[in-house]
Amino acid sequence: MAIQSPSIDMTPGAAVMATPASASRGYWQSVRRRLRRDPVTVVCGVILLLIVLSALFAPWLGLPDPYKTSMIYRLKPIGTPRFLLGSDELGRDMLARLVYGGRLSLAMGVTPVVCALLIGGSLGITAGFLGGRVNMLIMRVMDVFYAFPSVLLAISLSGAMGAGASNTLLALTLVFIPPICRVSESVTTQVRGFDFVDAAKASGAGTLTVVRVHVLGNVLGPILVYATSLISVATILAAGLSFLGLGVKPPEPEWGLMLSTLRQAIYVNPVLAALPGVMIFITSLCFNLMSDGLRAAMDVKA
Amino acid sequence: MILYALRRLVYLVPVAFGVSLLVFALVHLAPGDAISAIVPPDAPQEVVDKLRAYYGFDKPLPVQYFRWLVVTLSGDFGTSIGTGRPVSEEVGGAFLNTIVLAIAACIVAFTLAIILGTAAGYAKSRIVDRLVTSIALTGISVPNYWLAIVLVIIFSVELGWLPPMGLGPESATGWRLDFAHLRYMVLPTIALSMIPLGVMTRTVRSTIKEILSSEFVTALQAKGMNDRQILLHVLKNAAPTCLAVMGLQAGNLIGGSILIETVFSWPGTGFLLNSAIFRRDLPILQGTTLVLSFFFMMLNLTVDMIQTMVDPRIKRG
Numbered sequence: 001m002a003i004q005s006p007s008i009d010m011t012p013g014a015a016v017m018a019t020p021a022s023a024s025r026g027y028w029q030s031v032r033r034r035l036r037r038d039p040v041t042v043v044c045g046v047i048l049l050l051i052v053l054s055a056l057f058a059p060w061l062g063l064p065d066p067y068k069t070s071m072i073y074r075l076k077p078i079g080t081p082r083f084l085l086g087s088d089e090l091g092r093d094m095l096a097r098l099v100y101g102g103r104l105s106l107a108m109g110v111t112p113v114v115c116a117l118l119i120g121g122s123l124g125i126t127a128g129f130l131g132g133r134v135n136m137l138i139m140r141v142m143d144v145f146y147a148f149p150s151v152l153l154a155i156s157l158s159g160a161m162g163a164g165a166s167n168t169l170l171a172l173t174l175v176f177i178p179p180i181c182r183v184s185e186s187v188t189t190q191v192r193g194f195d196f197v198d199a200a201k202a203s204g205a206g207t208l209t210v211v212r213v214h215v216l217g218n219v220l221g222p223i224l225v226y227a228t229s230l231i232s233v234a235t236i237l238a239a240g241l242s243f244l245g246l247g248v249k250p251p252e253p254e255w256g257l258m259l260s261t262l263r264q265a266i267y268v269n270p271v272l273a274a275l276p277g278v279m280i281f282i283t284s285l286c287f288n289l290m291s292d293g294l295r296a297a298m299d300v301k302a
Numbered sequence: 303m304i305l306y307a308l309r310r311l312v313y314l315v316p317v318a319f320g321v322s323l324l325v326f327a328l329v330h331l332a333p334g335d336a337i338s339a340i341v342p343p344d345a346p347q348e349v350v351d352k353l354r355a356y357y358g359f360d361k362p363l364p365v366q367y368f369r370w371l372v373v374t375l376s377g378d379f380g381t382s383i384g385t386g387r388p389v390s391e392e393v394g395g396a397f398l399n400t401i402v403l404a405i406a407a408c409i410v411a412f413t414l415a416i417i418l419g420t421a422a423g424y425a426k427s428r429i430v431d432r433l434v435t436s437i438a439l440t441g442i443s444v445p446n447y448w449l450a451i452v453l454v455i456i457f458s459v460e461l462g463w464l465p466p467m468g469l470g471p472e473s474a475t476g477w478r479l480d481f482a483h484l485r486y487m488v489l490p491t492i493a494l495s496m497i498p499l500g501v502m503t504r505t506v507r508s509t510i511k512e513i514l515s516s517e518f519v520t521a522l523q524a525k526g527m528n529d530r531q532i533l534l535h536v537l538k539n540a541a542p543t544c545l546a547v548m549g550l551q552a553g554n555l556i557g558g559s560i561l562i563e564t565v566f567s568w569p570g571t572g573f574l575l576n577s578a579i580f581r582r583d584l585p586i587l588q589g590t591t592l593v594l595s596f597f598f599m600m601l602n603l604t605v606d607m608i609q610t611m612v613d614p615r616i617k618r619g
């Protein structure tokens with residue numbers, strides 16, 4: 001769950017450097033080809049796709065109502081007729097809740113990283129490209145957020161703002177902006193020093209053109225790879241906040257919350273109680289492996 | 303060296319100021335009024351006003367901030383709204399319990415990570431490398447609060463070997479170093495060590511691999527130095543990078559133990575923070591966050607210092 005420290009020497013891949021003006025179409029094609037040939041990445045991608053699609057199309061899968069409680073069928077073991085994966089402490093169908101749970105759990109893991117990528121990425125690229133005072137200002141503000149252990153910051157923020165999915169999203173976004181900003185800044189600073197940037201400036205290109213045409217293409221790869229490595233952390237952390245009662249509120253199906261409410265059942269039906277966590281584990285494992293695959297395919301130094 | 307340390311301390315001042323602002327802002331992010339948590343809804347207005355004045359919530363924000371800052375700097379973190387005891391007492395006691403657990407987890411995680419990472423970095427066989435990489439991957443992918451529950455299910459519920467929660471036998475009030483207390487530590491320590499184990503193993507492995515492929519190692523080999531002496535050189539070169547990550551991980555462990563402490567009802571800062579959040583005990587929330595973040599900053603500074611000392615290549619002064 002800890003955010004791995006962004007490495008400073010994250011240089012754009014060799015393939016990118018060979019074609020300085022912007023990442024050529026050939027580069028992205030070769031990335032795609034390398035990804036397709038990596039069996040681990042493909043398998044993880046398929047698993048994630050299955051989880052995402054089943055969550056999206058849950059209402060059309062013929063599953064029982066995930067909110068329908070039943071006093072008679074409480075904590076039924078896996079394999080009970082009518083309850084394929086058993087039932088929870090209120091007699092709701094576990095399979096349905098796990099599938100529906102993917103909606104909130106995935107959304108709460110991916111959204112903060114995407115938001116943080118947009119905000120932190122822009123801030124970092126701005127700081128890196130402009131340098132000087134702007135850089136000082138932005139990076140010193142980030143230092144303040146860096147003075148908190150990431151989990152503590154997320155919990156304190158969402159604890160202070162109160163429970164609720166939107167507050168969790170806000171807190172997590174705030175937690176992920178600084179690391180993305182730092183990586184973006186260091187990569188941009190490096191790219192800014194390359195000769196082709198000077199050449200572009202010398203030939204009269206405006207600041208925006210230089211950033212758009214020459215810098216962006218070279219920094220997006222490493223930033224993107226780093227951001228994808230945060231998705232697994234975000235998923236675990238978001239579910240963890242719900243587990244503490246700070247995220248999604250009952251009776252919404254969400255993996256972290258389900259894990260927390262089923263904790264009382266560990267003496268009655270331990271396997272059932274562990275199920276929601278398995279989903280979190282599989283999801284974060286797949287995101288991590290995909291991120292590793294992407295890093296290798298894009299030839300970004302870790 | 304001392305000059306460098308002093309300069310780093312001076313750099314920390316604006317950051318610390320920002321941290322204090324953020325921690326102060328925590329209270330004002332809160333919906334509603336902190337007072338509403340302790341007074342019943344039908345309390346007479348004068349009682350509410352009196353309490354508000356007692357906690358200083360009736361002053362304008364900047365005044366509140368500076369009052370809070372001055373009082374906090376003098377070591378007074380206020381009074382817990384929930385228990386009425388001084389915040390410093392509550393946080394201090396809990397902090398010790400957290401540190402004990404964190405140290406245990408660090409020892410387990412870092413020892414294993416250095417052994418596994420070095421083995422994988424050196425490994426000629428793909429099996430060893432694959433195995434270590436999978437362990438590391440599991441470490442960073444597993445939700446540690448879920449692992450904690452699974453450990454409780456296996457070792458407490460099913461096998462009955464280890465206690466499922468608490469920090470010691472029933473009558474125990476504080477942590478002590480004896481067998482009875484250590485038994486209570488086993489499961490939380492394992493659960494807590496997973497993330498640093500994963501992250502550190504990855505770091506050690508990739509650092510060792512990189513160093514092994516560098517030219518000076520080839521030179522040492524060509525010179526005829528034996529493997530054990532070369533290993534010493536490699537480890538010495540890997541130390542600074544690994545130390546930096548270790549410091550971050552140790553800090554994150556202390557700040558991030560809230561989930562594990564909650565699962566095991568371990569009376570540390572995380573557990574305190576969790577109960578403070580649900581009682582809307584904002585002074586405790588502030589105090590805990592402040593203490594933990596300052597500890598984190600100091601830890602990072604210390605690690606930075608050690609890194610400068612062990613790595614002569616870093617000349618900062």
